[in-house]
Amino acid sequence: MSDGQAFPESCFASVLAVTADCVFIIKDQCIQYVSVGDEVWLQPDSIRGVSIENLLSETILTTLREQVSSAQASGDVSKARYIFRPEHLPELKNLGLSETIWFETRLNCVDASTYVWSLRNINERKKLERKISHQAQRDSLTGAYNRRALIPVMEQNIAQAQRYDGICSMLLIDIDDFSRVNDDFGWDAGDQLLRQIVTSLYQMKRTADFLVRFGDDQIGLFLPETNHEQAVLAGERARRLVSELDIPSASGNVSCTVSVGVSSLSGPEDTAAEMMKRIIENLAIARHCGGNRVEGDS
Numbered sequence: 001m002s003d004g005q006a007f008p009e010s011c012f013a014s015v016l017a018v019t020a021d022c023v024f025i026i027k028d029q030c031i032q033y034v035s036v037g038d039e040v041w042l043q044p045d046s047i048r049g050v051s052i053e054n055l056l057s058e059t060i061l062t063t064l065r066e067q068v069s070s071a072q073a074s075g076d077v078s079k080a081r082y083i084f085r086p087e088h089l090p091e092l093k094n095l096g097l098s099e100t101i102w103f104e105t106r107l108n109c110v111d112a113s114t115y116v117w118s119l120r121n122i123n124e125r126k127k128l129e130r131k132i133s134h135q136a137q138r139d140s141l142t143g144a145y146n147r148r149a150l151i152p153v154m155e156q157n158i159a160q161a162q163r164y165d166g167i168c169s170m171l172l173i174d175i176d177d178f179s180r181v182n183d184d185f186g187w188d189a190g191d192q193l194l195r196q197i198v199t200s201l202y203q204m205k206r207t208a209d210f211l212v213r214f215g216d217d218q219i220g221l222f223l224p225e226t227n228h229e230q231a232v233l234a235g236e237r238a239r240r241l242v243s244e245l246d247i248p249s250a251s252g253n254v255s256c257t258v259s260v261g262v263s264s265l266s267g268p269e270d271t272a273a274e275m276m277k278r279i280i281e282n283l284a285i286a287r288h289c290g291g292n293r294v295e296g297d298s
């Protein structure tokens, strides 16, 4: 900084006071100074002079040591992310840490024993990221995962099945004549039927099974560690379950049937794409034969 731009030392405290980040100045592992920023739960008077080793967990301290080393080695600002959980940080919990906080931090060394560590609360950003990721992977009507979410799950499970037992299957469940439900009972009743089918299948499935809204009137159910015979039985259970639904609507009770295509991994050369192709062919046969039917690999 040139002389003309000399920063008035009296302004340093004001700069810290206006920043939303929480800033620590740490010397010989002791907190020399803290500006709490938006972390108003933190009580500066209670932690000034305290050793960070008494305040932070071993996991956080390990990352912090690495961050300090990195800043020392590069002579530059070093960044790291931390999760502060009240249950892992009893001292901070006593001070008022009441919820899990994600911090994005920057650290700069002043000299060999002193560094400045600033912590930015990114909980809001994390929440938004989770919401966007949730929306990207979920169907908004039924809350089930969507087709996009299925692909990696299927590929990962198929790769795993090929390394170990080689077994997994998938069902594609298609509502017969769904447009008739919309036409005769209204779109709301159609929506309600879709939701109820997803809820019933969700209750039927095993924990490890992965259920998705595959298309407009199609539900996919990926079944890890399930052979073809078991998968066809699961398809039959799903078919029967849906046929027993009877949903009241303003225009009368709504019921429907489904056609189910089933396919199972057929060997080490098989792929998710090939399996999906067979499922769609089997589903087409089930529909062609009049619906309300389960069709598996021949």
Ligand SMILES: Nc1nc2c(ncn2[C@@H]2O[C@H](COP(=O)(O)OP(=O)(O)OP(=O)(O)O)[C@@H](O)[C@H]2O)c(=O)[nH]1
Binding pocket: 141, 174, 175, 176, 177, 178, 179, 180, 182, 186, 187, 188, 189, 190, 191, 194, 216, 217, 287
């Ligand atoms: N209620 C409701 N209907 C939807 C939704 N998404 C798509 N649809 C309707 O679902 C219907 C699907 O029609 P098709 O794919 O021809 O299926 P189908 O009438 O069951 O015919 P088949 O499959 O040949 O028995 C269309 O009328 C779409 O407008 C939704 O979210 N809610």
